[in-house]
Amino acid sequence: DIQMTQSPSTLSASVGDRVTITCRASQSISRSLAWYQQKPGKAPKLLIYRASSLESGVPSRFSGSGSGTEFTLTISNLQPDDFATYYCQQYNTYPWTFGQGTKVEIK
Amino acid sequence: QVQLQESGGGVVQPGRSLRLSCAASGFTLSTYNMYWVRQAPGTGLEWVAVISYDGNNQYYADSVKGRFTISRDNSKNTLYLEMDSLRAEDTAVYYCARIRIAMSTGDAYDIWGQGTMVTVSP
Numbered sequence: 001d002i003q004m005t006q007s008p009s010t011l012s013a014s015v016g017d018r019v020t021i022t023c024r025a026s027q028s029i030s031r032s033l034a035w036y037q038q039k040p041g042k043a044p045k046l047l048i049y050r051a052s053s054l055e056s057g058v059p060s061r062f063s064g065s066g067s068g069t070e071f072t073l074t075i076s077n078l079q080p081d082d083f084a085t086y087y088c089q090q091y092n093t094y095p096w097t098f099g100q101g102t103k104v105e106i107k
Numbered sequence: 108q109v110q111l112q113e114s115g116g117g118v119v120q121p122g123r124s125l126r127l128s129c130a131a132s133g134f135t136l137s138t139y140n141m142y143w144v145r146q147a148p149g150t151g152l153e154w155v156a157v158i159s160y161d162g163n164n165q166y167y168a169d170s171v172k173g174r175f176t177i178s179r180d181n182s183k184n185t186l187y188l189e190m191d192s193l194r195a196e197d198t199a200v201y202y203c204a205r206i207r208i209a210m211s212t213g214d215a216y217d218i219w220g221q222g223t224m225v226t227v228s229p
Contacts, residue, residue, distance in 0.1 A: 034215035043219035
């Protein structure tokens with residue numbers, strides 16, 4: 001199975017900050033990577049697909065980059081609504097696997 | 108409005124069975140591969156199973172293989188997950204999810220249900 005490792009596990013930031021979350025795959029997944037945002041008690045919400053494509057309706061302060069084994073999610077100008085847990089997911093090879101999550105907390 | 112709505116969760120004893128349903132609305136289920144994803148309390152997300160848009164192919168996580176069966180009834184626009192020989196470690200919120208592109212075999216999940224809780228406890 002392809003292991004997805006996110007860092008950091010927790011991130012403390014303030015409104016207006018620029019934050020970056022990293023996701024590493026245990027083997028190359030090309031650009032078959034998605035990022036999701038999840039809030040407590042809610043289903044995940046798709047933010048980014050194909051490593052860097054912004055899902056319709058998602059604010060442009062979210063951006064993704066990377067290919068192969070190294071990927072990043074960047075949130076510029078962090079807003080109060082952005083405090084949540086973020087997951088990366090590879091869909092290159094079954095079983096599709098998720099990172100363990102990064103919780104973005106208010107500093 | 109494109110939606111998925113799960114049902115069928117509840118409390119069940121170890122070793123027993125449960126069937127989850129996922130009703131789709133606002134789109135034609137028969138053109139999409141469909142998935143079940145679960146999340147144990149306080150933990151991350153785990154892919155459980157996939158079924159092809161035509162129902163001819165299914166794949167399972169090793170943790171559920173041989174115990175869970177994914178199926179679909181496209182005439183009813185409904186996805187199912189039959190769960191047998193349930194274990195305590197199957198306790199989780201179960202989500203059904205749709206892949207972004209119709210008839211694609213590899214893409215992100217763009218539509219998720221609200222989830223249904225399954226608790227396996229004596």
